[in-house]
Amino acid sequence: MIPLTKVLEILTKIPDRYRALVLLGTFARLRWGELAALRRQHLDLDAGVVRVVGSLAELDGGTLVEDTPKSRAGRRVVSIPAEIIPDLQAHLDEFAEDGPDGRVFVGPRGGPLRRSGFRRIWNKVRSDVGLPDLHFHDLRHVGNTLAASTGASLKELMARMGHASTRAALIYQTGQPRSGQGHRGGAWRGVQGRSGH
16 A cells, blocks of 8 residues: 555645545545546535445447446445545536536546546656556555544445445455554645645
């Protein structure tokens, strides 16, 4: 797993259009396809939650397929840390499509966010921070580990991750020592320090 300091470094390198993508991928632990399918109506910043109800996949030929998550557990409501809400609001104001059904994340030309289009940007960022083999999905692992280290129960981890099985959640529960809220507080200070909020 990459250290949280590297996520903070990524946040300083990633173009503003993708900052909220990294924040939700890390701290709300959303998968790429869930982020690409996210609509404004599913992001409730006042309540501090995101409803995961869809996923967008890009097939080998470039065709985009939107569907519901693979499992019932994948359809879930996930808490959003209050500390990243100002960044999410700024993103909605500047980059998201208008209207309740508007996509939260779109490409630079206004089309759906494509993994293939993001790859060039991600490759540069991960190289700039010294992690050329980092996958976007690895950010989710950071968030899961952080949640486990701050006391999330097995059931809470399963719900946040969108997993019906305990297998994946147990990896985070047993793999990290519990370090308490101090670790989490330090993380938020780093995020807030980079975002200017």
